Amino acid sequence: xxxxxxxxxDAKDNLSAVLCGxxxxxxxxRPVPKPRDHRKYLSPNKPSQCTPTLExxxxxxxxxxxxxxxxxxxxxxxxxxxxxDPMIIxxxxxxxxVEIGKKVKTLKPGDRVAIEPGVGCRMCSYCKEGRYxxxxxxxxxxxxxxxxxxxxxxxxxEDFCFKLPDHLTYDEGALMEPLAVAVHSxxxxxxxxxxxxxxMGAGPIGLVTMLAGKAIGASAVxxxxxxxxxxxxxxxxxxxxxxxxxxxxxxxxxxxxxxxxLGCEPHATIDCAGAVQxxxxxxxxxxxxxxxxxxxxxxxxxxxxxxxxxxxEVDIKGVFRYNNDYPMAIDMVxxxxxxxxxxxxxxxxIEDTVKAFETAKxxxxxxxxxMIHPNPNWQHCL
Amino acid sequence: MGxxxxxxxxxxxxxxxxxxxxxPESRNMWxRRPLLxxxxxxxxLEVGKNVKTLKPGDRVAIEPGVGCRTCSFCKxxxxxxxxxxxxxxSPPYDGNLCRxxxxxADFCFKLPDNVSLEExxxxxxLAVGVHACKRAKVRFGxxxxxLGAGPIGLVTLLAAKAxxxTKTIITDLVGGRLDKAKELGVDYxxxxxxxxxxxxxxxxxxxxxxEAPDVxxxxxxxxxxxxxxxxxxxxxxxxxxxxxGKFELTLPLENAILxEVDIRGVFRYNNDYPAAIEMVKTGKVDLKPLITHHFRIQDSGKAxHMAKxxxxxxxxxLIHPNPxxxx
Numbered sequence: 001x002x003x004x005x006x007x008x009x010d011a012k013d014n015l016s017a018v019l020c021g022x023x024x025x026x027x028x029x030r031p032v033p034k035p036r037d038h039r040k041y042l043s044p045n046k047p048s049q050c051t052p053t054l055e056x057x058x059x060x061x062x063x064x065x066x067x068x069x070x071x072x073x074x075x076x077x078x079x080x081x082x083x084x085d086p087m088i089i090x091x092x093x094x095x096x097x098v099e100i101g102k103k104v105k106t107l108k109p110g111d112r113v114a115i116e117p118g119v120g121c122r123m124c125s126y127c128k129e130g131r132y133x134x135x136x137x138x139x140x141x142x143x144x145x146x147x148x149x150x151x152x153x154x155x156x157x158e159d160f161c162f163k164l165p166d167h168l169t170y171d172e173g174a175l176m177e178p179l180a181v182a183v184h185s186x187x188x189x190x191x192x193x194x195x196x197x198x199x200m201g202a203g204p205i206g207l208v209t210m211l212a213g214k215a216i217g218a219s220a221v222x223x224x225x226x227x228x229x230x231x232x233x234x235x236x237x238x239x240x241x242x243x244x245x246x247x248x249x250x251x252x253x254x255x256x257x258x259x260x261x262l263g264c265e266p267h268a269t270i271d272c273a274g275a276v277q278x279x280x281x282x283x284x285x286x287x288x289x290x291x292x293x294x295x296x297x298x299x300x301x302x303x304x305x306x307x308x309x310x311x312x313e314v315d316i317k318g319v320f321r322y323n324n325d326y327p328m329a330i331d332m333v334x335x336x337x338x339x340x341x342x343x344x345x346x347x348x349x350i351e352d353t354v355k356a357f358e359t360a361k362x363x364x365x366x367x368x369x370x371m372i373h374p375n376p377n378w379q380h381c382l
Numbered sequence: 383m384g385x386x387x388x389x390x391x392x393x394x395x396x397x398x399x400x401x402x403x404x405x406p407e408s409r410n411m412w413x414r415r416p417l418l419x420x421x422x423x424x425x426x427l428e429v430g431k432n433v434k435t436l437k438p439g440d441r442v443a444i445e446p447g448v449g450c451r452t453c454s455f456c457k458x459x460x461x462x463x464x465x466x467x468x469x470x471x472s473p474p475y476d477g478n479l480c481r482x483x484x485x486x487a488d489f490c491f492k493l494p495d496n497v498s499l500e501e502x503x504x505x506x507x508l509a510v511g512v513h514a515c516k517r518a519k520v521r522f523g524x525x526x527x528x529l530g531a532g533p534i535g536l537v538t539l540l541a542a543k544a545x546x547x548t549k550t551i552i553t554d555l556v557g558g559r560l561d562k563a564k565e566l567g568v569d570y571x572x573x574x575x576x577x578x579x580x581x582x583x584x585x586x587x588x589x590x591x592x593e594a595p596d597v598x599x600x601x602x603x604x605x606x607x608x609x610x611x612x613x614x615x616x617x618x619x620x621x622x623x624x625x626x627g628k629f630e631l632t633l634p635l636e637n638a639i640l641x642e643v644d645i646r647g648v649f650r651y652n653n654d655y656p657a658a659i660e661m662v663k664t665g666k667v668d669l670k671p672l673i674t675h676h677f678r679i680q681d682s683g684k685a686x687h688m689a690k691x692x693x694x695x696x697x698x699x700l701i702h703p704n705p706x707x708x709x
Contacts, residue, residue: 054452122451123488129653130459159452324458 015374016151017353020086022076025354030088033057033155035101054103054158058095058113060374061170063150064177064344065360066092067203069142073357083144090150090372091117091141094164094173104158112168113161114176115149116326117141133184133323140321150353152374162326165334171371172333175340178204178369179329181295182212184322189268189293193217198258198266200282201273201296202230202242204369207343209270209295210239212329215337222262224278229366237342247277255285266290274298280305288312295319343369350374418682419479419701420446420470423493423502433487442490443505444478445655446470462513462652469650479682481703491655494663500700501662504669507533507698508658510624511541513651518597518622522546527587527595528568529611530602531559533697534624536672538599539568541658544666551591553583553607558695565671580606584614595619603627609634617641624648672698679703 016030035055068078069089076083097111107113118140120132127135142148149156164173182205191197197213199206202225213221223234224243231242241261245254258281259265265287271278274296282292283305292314309316332338345368348356356372359365426440436442447469449461456464471477478485493502515538520526526547528535531554539552551570552563560571570590574583587610588594594616600608603625611621612634621643638645661667674697677685685699 122456123486125653125656127451127457128459128461128488130457132457157452159457324454327454 013376014151014153015350016088017090017148017350017372018086019072019083019089021083023073025073025089025357027351027353028086030151032153035099035104035155054105055101055155056097056104056107056113056158056161057099058115058149058154058156058161059098060093060095060149060152060154061112061378062094062174063090063372063374064092064174065090065356065370065372066178069148070357070360072142072144074361078143081144085145087142087144088147088149088151089142090148091143092174092177093117093141093149093154094170094176095149095154095161097161098153101158107158107161107163111161112164112170112173114164114173114326114330115141115154115156116160116162116180116322117149117177118321119157119160131323133321150350150372150374152350152376162330164330168330168334169341171344172340174371175208175343175369176326176329176333179208179212179332179338179340180322180325181205181319182209183325183328183332185209185270185272185293185295185319186212186216186268187325188317188319189270189291191216191218191268191291194219195267196262196264197221198262198269198282198285199223199239200245200269200271200278201225201275202227202234202239203272204343205295206272207234207237207368208338208340209272210234211237211338211340212332213270214238215332220262222258222266224258224281225273233368237339245277245281251277251281251284254281258285268293270295272296276302276304283309283314283316286314288314291315291317293317293319344371346370347380348372349376349378417476417478417480418471419477420472421503421506422446422470422478422483423499423505424478424483424490425499426490427482429487436487436490436492440490441493441499441502443493443502443655443659444470444483444485445489445491445509445651446478446506447472447650448486448489460652462650479679479701479703481679481705491659493659497659497662500673501669503700504537504672504698505655505658505662507537508541508661508667508669509651509654510534510648511537511539512545512654512658512661514538514599514601514622514624514648515541515545515597516654517646517648518599518620520545520547520597523548524596525549525591525593525616526551527591527598527611527614528552529598529600529607530554530604530625531556531563531571532601533672535559535599535601536563536566536697537669538601538624539563539566540667540669541661542597542599543567544661547597549591551587551595553587553610562671562697566668580610580613583610587614597622599624601625605631605633612638612643612645615643617643620644620646622646622648673700675699677701678705678707 014030014032018026018028020026035057071078093115097107097109118138120127120135121137139146197218199209202223210221210223220240222241223239224245225231226245235242243261268291269282269286270293271282272295286292356370422444426436426438447467449456449464450466468475520542524547526542528539531552550568552568553572553574554560555574596616596619598611598615598621600611601624615621685701
């Protein structure tokens with residue numbers, strides 16, 4: 001499972017997976033970056049900002065495919081972010097430090113790290129107030145126009161690389177990114193030990209949210225989905241109970257059945273589906289005084305039963321990525337409280353990236369998390 | 383560090399704690415001859431090429447402490463707790479009591495047209511007051527006790543009132559300071575006599591307020607005052623410790639524990655300049671009564687002498703490095 005280092009500054013092979021257009025993913029060579037220890041522009045769109053960055057050069061080991069990567073491939077855009085120029089894809093990743101900038105103090109070559117892909121400008125009020133994920137000049141891997149990290153080598157800010165404990169694999173390191181989304185969602189829900197959690201949607205995000213909820217100490221977690229086999233996986237991975245959503249069933253009946261299955265109303269409901277029906281149910285089923293957290297993204301406009309949430313003081317909170325959540329995500333896995341290994345179902349070498357994305361698109365073999373491995377020495381071990 | 387703006391340092395105030403530097407414990411520091419000054423405002427003369435938020439001619443209040451921006455404190459929004467903080471006039475770093483000074487642009491805050499450069503220098507201590515009140519969770523309708531009517535007690539009073547405290551009381555040994563607090567709008571004052579016991583002090587506070595304060599802001603650092611704060615505060619309330627005194631204090635903690643009176647330390651400020659400036663702009667806070675003396679930069683020695691001795695009963699002494707200012 002552990003790949004060995006191969007080259008650093010001398011290596012010329014920086015094969016990278018580049019999104020060149022809709023359904024046009026190509027493997028191309030890119031220059032091996034040099035880790036910077038001076039100012040650089042973080043956001044090419046707004047070169048007015050520049051901040052101190054101390055960088056490390058990483059040999060990339062595991063890069064997971066996210067739904068957003070697939071979305072960019074198939075649609076060429078997500079909301080205001082449009083792929084106009086070739087862009088390296090990938091943002092859920094881990095790697096090995098091979099070279100460090102002059103002033104880097106916390107990392108050294110050989111260190112294995114999970115990579116937090118989004119760096120703020122560090123100077124605006126959002127960044128200074130600790131909410132750097134909301135920075136308007138955020139530079140996020142594989143959100144245009146910023147290149148992602150599905151390449152053999154990648155340079156990144158030192159303080160956004162988190163050392164992995166020895167017993168964690170690179171795959172687990174790459175899973176810190178979706179797990180951080182889950183941690184952030186649970187923070188937004190103000191979720192506490194002993195509370196009851198409802199998770200709508202048993203895709204990868206729903207599953208890590210369930211795992212993180214259990215890790216924090218949920219007394220029970222119920223996961224819903226429309227698909228039977230996804231619910232089975234949720235149960236296998238530790239969900240206390242599951243419920244199959246049906247589009248045709250009346251909402252109030254669904255609400256009642258969920259309450260019966262859980263034995264009570266949930267303190268918090270985290271929607272990881274982005275589907276209107278799921279969000280509507282979330283607002284109706286959550287306990288008075290509870291919280292509904294919307295992590296999944298769907299339609300821009302939705303018809304929702306707001307009045308009940310208002311006079312029952314059910315708060316509604318959005319989720320966008322994460323901030324300062326990697327340490328907790330790493331702790332959850334390192335302590336054994338969350339087991340994310342079973343989420344990885346498929347492995348590909350970087351040369352087979354196109355196949356990997358095909359698998360993600362067609363869902364052949366029912367993938368949960370597909371891992372791509374840019375290290376040429378990577379070998380699949382069982 | 384981030385992009386620089388270069389404010390021409392127009393005014394700087396003298397803060398009492400600077401006097402500690404005159405205790406030459408560190409020989410290295412004296413050999414280096416550090417610059418003093420950290421409560422300042424200035425006019426932008428020149429900006430680095432990447433600065434977009436300020437332009438020459440802008441008048442700014444200068445937030446003197448810049449964190450490293452990369453550690454977990456900085457990234458969590460608590461840059462004031464950064465262990466690599468660079469703070470004006472905190473050794474080994476120079477301050478800004480000089481004619482020209484360069485600073486990070488995002489730590490220079492444009493002053494509204496109706497706020498003078500003189501008021502701009504007092505944004506720094508006012509930010510301490512704002513931060514203290516945030517730490518103490520001062521809310522609209524709160525009853526607030528402030529111990530100490532020195533400059534920090536006074537700006538804390540101003541901030542507490544602006545943040546909604548509807549009943550305020552301030553204590554001090556010195557009658558003149560309490561008079562100033564009355565001028566600034568405090569509801570009740572209590573002059574502490576040397577022979578007053580803690581029990582008497584707590585009792586008198588209760589009598590004046592007709593209830594216990596929700597929040598106490600301790601701005602003296604004196605052990606007896608910290609004790610009074612813990613005993614006087616309402617059950618379930620908060621005591622914010624702003625003043626710095628002895629390292630070791632003997633305190634009636636059990637009282638605070640059993641009554642769930644939270645004790646919260648206060649250190650400088652973070653992200654408080656915008657709120658402080660807004661308070662002055664809208665007239666919720668009037669800083670002008672705090673400014674009592676002016677000196678040219680050439681007379682800094684005299685200014686510090688006054689601050690040290692208290693001669694003339696100064697509250698805030700302003701030093702003016704701009705040779706065009708006539709004082």
